[in-house]
Amino acid sequence: MLGKSLLTGMAVTLRELFRKNVTEEYPEVQPELGDRFRGGRLDLVVSKCIACGLCMNNCPNGSIKLKTVKDENNKRQLDSYIHNTGLCLFCNLCVEVCPTKCLVWSKEFAYAGYSRDALVFDCMALDRERIHREEQSQTTEEKG
């Protein structure tokens, strides 16, 4: 009968009208990212890094650029570590290959900017900032 299925369809939408909606109100409610989330920036723990360059070599799209220098003991040291998220495929190969596990994904994914340069991160500077923040919070804790 023409029309019966139309009424069934209307019943579906009417039922939905009174159901709870599923929207997450994004800026107020942050999404649950899960432990295995990949998609933010790369957090590099400089103190653990041995500057082997495996992450750079394993990157499929050349999004990691690191430079090394030799220190007085002829050991390689990190000179600069640039992660270009604009080129990043978020494939996790760099994190997996790291022998000292000094790379982790940060959960900060909202870094859209007005230029491509905003997508390029200096991971060493970010690490310094992080250490600085931690120290500060430690001192405030001690004071408190």
Place this chain on the structure above:
Amino acid sequence: MNTNQDILLTIAATLRSFLDPLLGNPDVVDVTMYGVALAAILGIIFGNAVILVWAERKVAGYMQSRPGPNRVGPIGLLQTVADTIKLITKEDIRPKGVDRWVWFLAPVVLFVPTLAAYAVFPFSEGLIAVDLNIGLFYFLAVASTVTIPFLMAGWSSNNKYSLIGGMRSVAQMVSYEIPLVFSLIGVVMLVGSLKMSSIVEAQSGIWFIFLQPVAFLIYVIAATAETNRTPFDLVEGESEIVAGPMTEYSGMKWSLFFLAEYANLFAVSAIATTVFLGGWQPPPMPAVMRDAVAFIPGWIWFAAKTYFMIFLFMWFRWTFPRFRVDQLMSFGWKVLLPLALANILVTGVGIYAYRIAIGG
């Protein structure tokens, strides 16, 4: 006159008694009062458009398990205002190669019949801008000219999508105008008048939706097609012809189309309310309750019924997929039209039989 005087009528009467000594000549007062009525109708159209755009988005949102606009103003009520500001401040782009005057006039021309149709809506007892004795006929005549601006827009845009849309609008609106008119004829036969107020008053006993259910169904379907809403939104046909005649319009010109769409939606709903749902009269109920709700003015009932009809149209829109152009035409001509004609026949026979029964 009604014992509980309608507040709007009181305002009108006060205004008139205030103007009378001021202007002296009763004709001048009449003209001034028409001006006031026109302003009121414009206010209704714009106010309604703001509410309806918001309501449509809310209804769509809730039907799609999302909240709809909820950022600007309380529960998103000011969203349309914000959008309007955006549309007004947008650059007015005139694409190269458009037929300048026709293209410019199309949205304006579209707005005129829409506005004119509002003159005959009986919002409440006595609350009608012009109670023409051919009110319904006037509405149909005026509303049917809506086709022309769509064709103008489609033809003048110098865009093939617009052209297809314009052609579709002519085919569709002409085809569905006929069942629309025929569905109303049954009611006119019952009332014996085209006057809006008489049609409403004739329903004080029983609403015509109960006497003319088939006509109501045909009217709703044809009206959906007339207002270009899903499942008959072939003129716009988003996924096929981008936006049909509106493809090349932007900014304020586009929003006039948008405004007219919602004004039309209100118009067809108001006519449905007037003709089938008893207009400004409260729903049929026992006499005790009738007295209890007597304080509610007629235009509240009218608005409530009209908004129910609008919700129905929105409900259709957010449930159904779209027809194809050939199916649309064959449905209109092969199903709706014969059905409407049969309805007229049955109504005629019914009226005749009723007269015999009464007479005998």
Place this chain on the structure above:
Amino acid sequence: MQTQTFELNMGPQHPATHGVLRVVLELDGEIVVKATPVIGYLHRGIEKICENRTYVQSIPFTDRMDYLSGMNNNLAICQTIEKLMALEIPERAEYIRVITAELNRIASHMITIGVLALDLGGWTGMVYCFRDRERILDLFNSLCGARMTFNYIRVGGVGWDLPEGWLDECRRFLKDLPEMLKTYEDLISGNEILQMRLKGVAPLSAERAIAMSASGAVLRASGVDYDVRKANPYGIYDRFDFEVPLGTSGDNWDRFYLRYLEIIQSARIIEQALEQIPEGPVMAKVPKMIKPPVGEVYHHVENPRGDLGFYLVSDGSPKPYRWHARRPAMINLQLLDELSRGTFIADVVATLGTLDPVLGEVDC
């Protein structure tokens, strides 16, 4: 009366071309005389890129081909490399592969159904499909941290073991699936307007479908029993009991409804896999640097869009000498012209929706 046909450019920017497909339509009024698809707007040269990458590095690029079914693409490339290396992979990994690939198939078909509803003007159906698909994407997110570009299936197994409670979550999804399908049936596939729009439009004969190398639901809608999972079982698909739904006339309706039926079969496979899944490792012993022996291999799997094949040529070095993908969506898209002729513009949109190309894969 003398009439003239005219040309209409549908796309590359058009609401219903599934990305950046351009179709040059020659129209006689509303009737299509000729439809020429013009592709390549999303061509990134993935084949060339992957020939300059190692085997492992080429896996994330396959995610970006058919981005609605990344798991199946990962599966295809990994199995091709494993076939070339003659590598055995652990049981548990095989089961995880099947579960994720079939979940991905369900997600992809949900999009196909929903987007077709949208192309026919039914907005709400699309939203419901996307809403339900979100459940699968959440499952994938907890599994591998990505929602669409997974890079989860790896050479030798899978990247991560299942997190705690994942299988239960998966079972819960399967429990809710019939209700979701009921909703689609009520709102989308049961709708008479939609059936009117699709039934009998753009039929494709079985012979023609085979001759045109069509695959997936497009081929099966014409009644050809060709599902790679059955015809040439890969992985452990021969252990599962499932049916290959077939159409009869190969019209738009068959192509559309087949996807609906395939969701049910995929759910059956997942249910069986969830029962049988053993404990154990999820990764075989694979050398750090993968260097397959000299040789070449063609391997195909059943992608939601059809028969996805990879042709790899190895010269013994860490990089593939030739990396070629047989993309089902591209080959199916060839049919658009002959299927659209004589139908209406509105049908072109529907036909395109049932052929279901993903432009990332068409253009590669």
Place this chain on the structure above:
Amino acid sequence: MAISLLEKYSVDEVFAPFQEVVQVEGEGVSQAVVVPKEKLVTIMEHLAQNFSLDYLSDLTAVDRGEKGFEVVYNLFSISKKFELCVKTLTSQSEAEVPTVIPVWPGADWMEREVYDLMGVTFAGHPNMTRLLLPEEFEGHPLRKTFKLQSRA
């Protein structure tokens, strides 16, 4: 499970009329039959008709450097579940093989893609134009002589 056509029948059986021109190359998963391009269409018709290899799974080409271009056809039989890989060679300077559209019309876009990316023309193809790249593009990117530009 699909098996290679050559597991079921011997090469002599399959290619009886063309024995002297057909060669079997590689083994295991790499096994393929190399046919001369002059006989390509005849042999393909023979395979399609007599061994029901009715389905052209894949058509691609490999740049073998000095040896020229190798055009690879992966065939499948939907009814009998055979598979077979057929190859043909064309020299670098000529880079032309006959089209198989008369046998499998579905080869249309696959051949155009090979022409576009590898620069092998298919004689007899009704519309031998670029498929993915723009008309004005110079060169054929999948050739080994075409070097990827490093990112600036």
